[in-house]
Amino acid sequence: MSVLEIKDLHVSVETDQGTKQILKGVNLTINEGEIHAIMGPNGSGKSTLAYTIAGHPKYHADSGSILLDGEEVLTMTVDQRARAGLFLAMQYPVEIPGVTVTNFLRTAKTAIDGEAPAIRSWIKDVRQSMTNLRMDKSFAERNVNEGFSGGEKKRNEILQLELLKPKFAILDETDSGLDVDALKIVSEGVNRAKANTGLGILLITHYTRILRYIEPDFVHVFVNGRIAEQGGPELADRLEDEGYDRFLVDSNVG
């Protein structure tokens, strides 16, 4: 059984005003098949955690470690991490002019599997996933994320999640910018992926509404660069009622 362990992770970025510490000792263990929700206010460092796991070059891990089945992830290149089984659905997916979705998906699948997928079943899989996510066929020939609406970009992320079949997926605010119908469709996609592959999920969100469709096993409250409290699904309900104020009072001092 796969496990992703984050141990005492400290992360900083270089800014114009010098080095800025963002993550201040994050500890988190996710087992295959588990869904962990991370909730926290704006600027608390949720995306930083996501990007650091994926290996974005802007974020510098000062200390601590991220282990995937005991292997240090922090020393891997971005593409090695993906091939090792990590997937990040981005808060702001990037546009790639001139590269079609079809070409991109096939190239990524080939890279992850180490060999080109069998053409017939691959085309069928892509079609099926697109239909499930209510993505029009025409998206296949469009350039990746170019001119996609916010909701379409998020579906395109989940399409990749379904097709690339990672061991662990980090979903960074996949729910934001989605109307209720799109939220359901995207959530179904995530649940389908989990049912098919049993992946572990780190679900980053502001709001509890996505948790109605994707049920977390654990909820972590993220404040000021670390996990301030954790519990079961009931913690999300409490946050819905009380907001983050209770946590912010402490962290704002100083």
Place this chain on the structure above:
Amino acid sequence: MSAAPTSTTAALPTSEQHGIKAHSDGRFGFVPVQTRNDRFKSVDVADFAPVTGREAVWKLSPVAKFTDLTAGELDGAPYDVASTPTDGVAIDWVGRDDARIGSVGAPEERAAANAWTSFEKALVITITGEEDKEITVTRAQLGTGPRGAHAIIEARPFSRATIILENTGDARITENLEIIVGESAHLTVVSLQEWNTGAVHLANHFASVGRDAYLKHVVVSLGGSIVRVNPSVRLAGPGSDTDLFGLYFADAGQHLEQQVYVHHDAANSRSRVTYKGALQGTGARTVWIGDVLIGRNAPGTDSYEQNRNLVLTEGTRADSIPNLEIETGDIKGAGHASATGRFDDEQLFYLQSRGITEDEARRLVVRGFLSEIVQHIGSKPLEDRLQAAIEAELRSTDEVRAPAPTEEN
């Protein structure tokens, strides 16, 4: 290319016509010293002073490297051309007294005038017949001696064709090509430069597009040491239409230049200029100057020009200078865009985060960037060939970026 950081910093700020910013509404209170159409023209080389490199047309070119072409004696004899016989396409060599010679344009600089003064016979490609046809005309044996040449492509009224001018092998050549697009004709001309390393090619293409006629003109420059192809298109008849595409990929030490000029000289004419280039390796140099003149007698003009450059490594330089002169207030639209951007790290991260290696991600993005041009050529075999040529250029990028370890024995 919206995602790449864009800037026009590579443009030289010295040009008199530079600084035209308020272009999209077609009104600006800036009158150039001399309109583009008033440049001195002559077919006689003696009418031009020796080239110094300070002239407007030469100031971004390495003129010292081809004084033989601007000032020396040129071999103006016919050369070997290869092509497959095609119905509706006639290829002949004609004498200097042929009436079509000089009917479209005349040199504005000394290398072009030297060619004009020197050529013995002109190569003429005449197109007739309304059915679509495609022909490739290849020059591969021009040799290393300095040459001057002249050619004409005449698309008779209502005719249709795609002419691919394929250039390979060695060359030191200056030449003029006149393109006559008759009424309602539909012509595609592709000039493909895949010269050997070391080749120097200076070309001026002069085109005249008749009433309701269409010209697609494509310049693809990949191989050669110095390649300068300057197309001038006069939209001469009402309803005339042109698409000018360019694709170039400059490697270390290569100079690839194009000075594009579109003259709207009739009502309801339309032009689109789209040039895209990639640069890699120390001393890779590209120049794009895009002049558009919307004349007094061109109401209803619809015009847009753009140049995009993608910088892949350090040590390159891309000049990109768009230029718009408007002499009539009554136009449908006119605008320009120019951007030179570095490889976008966020794109790289996104692709890598899906398991794609850095090298492959770069290839994917560059291929995507240039494919916009390739896809518009309209000849499937040629498109496939160009994709393969771009792949080959990209493989050499990998070598530039990560030189193979030298083996000791």
